[in-house]
Amino acid sequence: MEATELVERAREALAAAYVPYSEYRVGAALETADGTVYTGCNVENANYSNSLHAEEVAVAEAVKNGHAEFARIAVSSGARDGVTPCGMCRQTLAEFSEDDLPVFCDEGDSIREYALGDLLPNTISLDTLEAARGRRS
Structure with missing residues (x-):
């Protein structure tokens, strides 16, 4: 896509x-490795942390539908x-x-593309946790 x-x-x-509190609507479209697209929107809660x-x-x-590999995501x-x-x-x-992972961000009349690793370098992963466990032993 x-x-x-x-x-x-x-x-x-x-x-x-x-979004009755912030009135800031966000939508996302996530494409899985097989090309299926799942969408989501923000759902606020009065205490914000449960949003x-x-x-x-x-x-x-x-x-939930059995997909655990993603190809790209768009956010608007x-x-x-x-x-x-x-x-x-x-x-x-x-x-x-x-x-x-390509991350497409909607700027109205243009789309800005990022790589997930550029937005979040040195992420916490299974490798990170296993390395930490190995150092404690």
Whole structure:
């Protein structure tokens, strides 16, 4: 799927966002390794910490349906301000992706592309945890 098509799917997803507090809608479209696309939108909660992020919702939907390898993700906000996944979402994406996962961010009339590893270098991974366990022994 082309980046523009994936961004359009993210734009469609943000329409369903539940954002009574921030009024900041976010949508994500996640393409799996086999080309299936799952979307998500942010879902706020009055205490904010229980809020769900669009990227997490898309990842959860993909994993729920048996997918654990991702090809690319697009993120859009109602403001078309080039929003990138937050640190928590970057870590979630890193659990299922390599550093070269393309991340497309909607800037309105253009799309900015990042590699996940550029947004989140030196991520915590199974290798990181195993290395730490080895040092304690």
